[in-house]
Amino acid sequence: MDLNIVYSFFLIFSGAAVLASIALLTRQPLILAYIVLGAMVGPYGFSLIDNLQLLSDIAEIGIIFLLFLLGLDMQPSALLHVLRKATIVAFVSSLLFAAVGYSVALASGFTQTEAGVVAIAVTFSSTIIGIKLLPTTVLHHRHVGELVVGLLLVQDLIAIIALLILAAGDKNLSASNISLTFLALPMIIGGAYLVVKYVLLKLxxxxxxxxxxxxxxxxxxxxxxxxxxxxxxxxLEIGAFIAGVTIATSPISQYIAESLKPLRDFFLVLFFFSLGASLNIALLPQIAIPALILSLVLLAAKPTIFYGLLRMVKEDRKDSWEIGFRLGQISEFSLLISFLALSQKMIGEAASMLIQSTAILMFMLSSYIVVLNFQSPIAISDKLRRD
Known part of the structure; x- marks a missing residue:
């Protein structure tokens, strides 16, 4: 590890400790402290840290561990049961969210192509926020947690299709690529199960x-x-989740989960820091109003749509609202979609900034709503704090 990385880690974790202290004293979510720190010391702030690509690559490990730990807490039989219901809700809600995003972007003056990319970007909910704010030992073994996980997994698969379409550009979309990708999923699950049964459990x-x-x-x-x-x-996230689920039935799974939690939190601080550092503050005046409008519309639409669809499949009223609010933001996939569409010249920098700003704004606002109203590991209220 060279001096630059050590210096970067010093700024990130020392700064995070200071801002986290202020956040706790003022009863704010800790995630907000990490994002604000990134905006302050990143390349668009005081530019004290400029090697964002390296930090982003390192931070992705935290997402992988998060999904692995989630898999360790999910029994395969319960997962299969909840996925059947989650698939219907995820596909219908994705279409409705896309329609909302397209309409707002078009009304804000963006082209039809840019509005289409914005529609895709706002379709999904954040795996990181959704799962980070789930109480590990309370909700994962309850119906609410299982449905949240099921919806996020189906959304991840839809997001992969969207990324494949964007990666194909305007030229041609290879249906065989999508078919091979989804054929690989059961093969990986089957292969992982066999390796765990005949090798890992014995070791x-x-x-x-x-x-x-x-x-x-x-x-x-x-x-x-x-x-x-x-x-x-x-x-990577789906692979990590499969790795966790395949050893979830082992008695040692809970020991592994406890051992990896500090490592997961270390990398997740880097993830939220790099998210804040990627925000180009100079472009904010240009897209501030569209981003704010899109964020507020989606913050109202997402819980409402999830609530309506979950009630249609006979879910409890209270659970339906809670799931809707927990999934009331857009996804980290949105940032990847924005980057890919910009590199393909399908959208301009303003549209890309709109997606990034909306994602970060919704991350913060949605976290507020969940932390202040529902059980989570980082809740300010002792009554709501659960892990």
């Missing part, structure tokens, strides 16, 4: 006294399946 049972070995084997398995999934055209 865990034989060497469970060596805690560092269990730790290393778990990390290696998580990152290995994640890379296989990425190579097959899926995402």
């Amino acid at each position: 865990f049972a034989k060497f469970d006294r060596f805690h560092e070995y269990v730790f290393l084997l778990a990390i290696g398995w998580c990152l290995g399946v994640a890379e296989i999934a990425k190579t097959a055209g899926l995402s």
